[in-house]
Every structure is written in C-alpha cells, then in structure tokens.
Amino acid sequence: MRESADVVVAGAGVIGASVAWHLVSLGVRDVLVVDRAAAAGEGSTGRATGGFRAQFGTAINVRLSLLSREKLRRFRDEVGTDPGYRPCGYLWVARAAAELAGLRAAQRVQHEAGLAEARMVDPPEIARLNPAVRLDGVIGGAFCPTDGFLRPLEILRGYLDAARRRGARVRFGEEMRELVRDRTGRIGSVRLASSEVACGTVVNAAGAWAGELGRGAGVEVPVRPLRRQVACTEPCSDLPEDMPMTLWPGDGFHLRVRDGRVLLLQPTAGAADPFATELDEEWLHEVRSVAAERVPALAGVAVDRARSWAGLYEMSPDGHALLGRAPGCENMVLVNGSSGHGVMHAPALGALAAELIVHGSTRSLDAQALRPTRFEEGSAIQGPALL
Numbered sequence: 462m463r464e465s466a467d468v469v470v471a472g473a474g475v476i477g478a479s480v481a482w483h484l485v486s487l488g489v490r491d492v493l494v495v496d497r498a499a500a501a502g503e504g505s506t507g508r509a510t511g512g513f514r515a516q517f518g519t520a521i522n523v524r525l526s527l528l529s530r531e532k533l534r535r536f537r538d539e540v541g542t543d544p545g546y547r548p549c550g551y552l553w554v555a556r557a558a559a560e561l562a563g564l565r566a567a568q569r570v571q572h573e574a575g576l577a578e579a580r581m582v583d584p585p586e587i588a589r590l591n592p593a594v595r596l597d598g599v600i601g602g603a604f605c606p607t608d609g610f611l612r613p614l615e616i617l618r619g620y621l622d623a624a625r626r627r628g629a630r631v632r633f634g635e636e637m638r639e640l641v642r643d644r645t646g647r648i649g650s651v652r653l654a655s656s657e658v659a660c661g662t663v664v665n666a667a668g669a670w671a672g673e674l675g676r677g678a679g680v681e682v683p684v685r686p687l688r689r690q691v692a693c694t695e696p697c698s699d700l701p702e703d704m705p706m707t708l709w710p711g712d713g714f715h716l717r718v719r720d721g722r723v724l725l726l727q728p729t730a731g732a733a734d735p736f737a738t739e740l741d742e743e744w745l746h747e748v749r750s751v752a753a754e755r756v757p758a759l760a761g762v763a764v765d766r767a768r769s770w771a772g773l774y775e776m777s778p779d780g781h782a783l784l785g786r787a788p789g790c791e792n793m794v795l796v797n798g799s800s801g802h803g804v805m806h807a808p809a810l811g812a813l814a815a816e817l818i819v820h821g822s823t824r825s826l827d828a829q830a831l832r833p834t835r836f837e838e839g840s841a842i843q844g845p846a847l848l
C-alpha cells in the first residue's frame with residue numbers, strides 16, 4: 462500500500478526524536494519516524510554515559526551546547542519530561558604544559574562564544590573540586606560549573622512521546638530499505654519493510670549508520686562508526702554522585718559516578734570490524750589500572766564485567782556534526798556525525814534541522830559551519846580538540 466508523509470525521519474534515536482518534535486512544534490503536520498530497532502534506545506543513545514558540556518575548542522560546538530543547555534532548562538515545561546540535567550561540572554586535569562596550553566586555547570574560544578563561567582584552575586582548586594584526584598604531576602586544569610550530566614533515554618523518550626502527542630507517527634521494527642530517486646534527483650519515496658511512502662523530505666538521522674543509509678540513495682555521507690567502551694565498577698560509595706566529570710586531556714581517560722557505580726572511559730582506535738561492539742578484555746584491565754593510579758579510592762574497586770558495555774560513536778572527518786541538505790540530493794537533510802556528542806547537542810540540532818526544513822535556513826543560530834559540503838570546499842572545522 463502506498464502512503465505519504467511530508468517528512469520521513471530515518472532513525473528514532475535522540476537526534477531523530479528531537480527533529481520530529483521540533484518539526485511538529487513548527488506546524489509540520491505529517492511526520493513519520495521510522496527505526497529498524499524493536500524499541501527506542503537500541504542505537505547509540507541507549508549506550509551514552511550522559512555527559513553534557515559546553516567546554517569545546519570550536520565556537521560552533523560551544524554555541525550548540527549553549528543552545529542545548531537553554532532548551533534543557535526549559536525541557537520539562539516544553540516537552541513534559543525531566544531531562545535529568547544536573548550541573549555538576551566538567552573538570553579537566555592537565556599533567557603537561559602542552560595539555561594546559563590546549564585547555565587555555567580552548568577556553569579563549571569558549572569565552573568568545575559566550576561561555577563566561579569556564580575558568581582555569583590550579584592544583585589546590587582541583588583538590589577542592591574533586592578531592593579524590595591524585596595530584597602528583599598535576600600542573601593545573603579547567604573547570605566549568607554549568608557542564609554536567611543528563612539522562613539520554615529520558616530526553617529521547619520525552620521527545621518521542623511529545624512528538625506523538627502532536628500527531629507524529631513513530632514506527633519501530635521498520636527499516637528504511639531503499640530511497641527511490643526521481644528523474645530530477647529528488648527522493649520521491651522511501652521503501653520501508655512494510656510499505657512504500659511518498660515523501661517531501663527525508664531526514665538522515667541514522668547515527669553511526671548514516672553513511673550506509675546515504676549510500677542507499679547514492680549519496681556520500683562521511684560518517685563512520687567508532688567503538689567506545691565503558692567499564693562500570695561494582696557499587697562504590699567512596700565517590701559522591703555529584704562528583705564532576707573528571708577528564709585527563711593527555712590520553713582522554715575520564716570518569717563519572719552514575720547510580721552508585723563509577724563509569725570509566727578511555728578512547729581507543731576502535732575494533733577491526735567498525736560496527737562491532739564487543740568489549741576488549743585487555744582494555745577493561747588497563748582502564749581499571751589507570752583509574753586506580755589517578756583516583757586512589759578506586760584501587761580496591763573491581764569492574765563489573767556484566768554491567769560494562771560498548772557502543773558506537775558516529776564520527777565525521779572533523780569531529781563535528783553534519784547539518785544541512787545532502788550534496789547532490791536536495792531533499793535529503795543530514796543531521797548526523799556528532800562524533801560522540803549527539804545527546805548533548807540533540808536539542809539544538811533538532812531545532813536547527815526543523816528550522817532548515819520549514820524556513821529554508823536556521824534561525825536559532827548560524828549553523829553554516831556545519832554544512833555537509835564543507836569537506837569538498839576545504840572548510841573542515843578546526844580548533845583545539847578537547848576529546
């Protein structure tokens with residue numbers, strides 16, 4: 462049976478859900494969200510650790526965070542759910558001059574982009590902000606008190622439920638299998654597992670699978686998966702629940718407390734199969750010893766193998782989101798490639814994507830820097846990288 466929709470959103474993760482809610486809020490009547498998973502949260506969103514920060518090294522990422530933060534503060538009133546935003550802070554701990562210089566350079570960008578409260582901190586202040594950190598070799602750091610935590614699944618479910626209440630159709634177990642282009646190059650319809658749907662616009666919000674979905678329509682979307690692992694400790698009451706996210710920029714090791722356990726992370730180059738999400742036993746062992754060395758209170762705390770997990774980041778070539786019409790396919794809108802920051806930026810990206818679709822350009826902020834054509838134009842985004 463042939464049906465139709467003004468906008469079909471591929472992917473009901475936090476990004477697709479935010480796009481759908483913002484579309485219906487702007488008056489788009491006929492929005493269909495499809496996801497091949499059986500239920501919400503089976504993609505990367507359900508695997509995120511729930512960090513929120515505005516401390517980035519590029520103006521566009523700082524601005525996305527500030528817009529998201531504004532929307533998180535209003536979330537309960539506007540969307541009807543508690544997004545779990547808790548400003549416990551992000552504390553960066555430098556042990557080398559180059560790391561400290563990187564934090565300082567990023568902070569200049571942050572201040573210029575409007576994040577006034579981020580500040581450099583010395584070792585005594587680091588000790589006050591997080592007394593659990595071993596200070597040997599620490600020369601300084603950076604801290605922002607309005608960074609902190611959120612609840613990824615609450616945000617996802619909040620947006621989906623609110624979009625449904627305003628008339629959006631949301632279907633799980635529904636794969637987008639083919640995007641059928643007409644003679645003008647536009648996508649005229651999409652073939653789903655159960656039907657063919659004529660559509661005005663297709664939103665590619667397929668997260669780590671965005672590249673694959675694009676290829677199905679002959680569109681090159683430069684997003685690739687990258688495994689990210691999380692070691693979860695056994696219950697541990699030695700560190701407080703409101704401890705700031707604490708990060709060592711030298712090697713990216715970071716940790717936070719969530720629901721009475723400590724989550725330990727450290728980036729790796731990924732798995733041989735880029736979509737694999739198995740845990741690497743050697744990594745689990747190593748990250749635990751790094752944790753014990755930097756946070757002595759964790760020396761006797763074991764990792765709970767059964768509660769540890771891995772998921773996929775959706776990497777773009779410059780580590781920033783893609784937002785805009787796909788090159789060569791005018792009615793496919795890309796909202797993907799957030800490179801591991803998709804939950805915190807979903808409120809902003811969903812709003813901007815909806816504005817682009819409805820008004821033809823973004824209104825909440827200038828998102829030109831995120832245009833998907835930037836790579837072929839030689840305008841990839843650059844700036845001090847903070848993880």
Ligand SMILES: Cc1cc2nc3c(=O)[nH]c(=O)nc-3n(C[C@H](O)[C@H](O)[C@H](O)COP(=O)(O)OP(=O)(O)OC[C@H]3O[C@@H](n4cnc5c(N)ncnc54)[C@H](O)[C@@H]3O)c2cc1C
Pocket residue numbers: 471472473474475476477495496497498502503504505506507508509510511512513635636637638666667668669670671674689690691771772773774775797799800801802803804805806
């Ligand atoms: C371990 C880990 C920790 C993280 N921590 C954080 C954090 O602290 N803060 C933060 O902001 N971000 C974090 N992230 C990143 C964050 O999870 C992602 O950026 C975000 O979830 C991306 O949202 P999404 O909606 O694009 O992707 P997803 O949630 O993966 O949703 C994409 C959906 O598309 C569906 N799909 C794909 N192809 C098709 C198709 N052909 N047809 C139908 N459906 C399709 C999938 O089933 C999936 O549900 C973390 C990620 C990981 C793995």
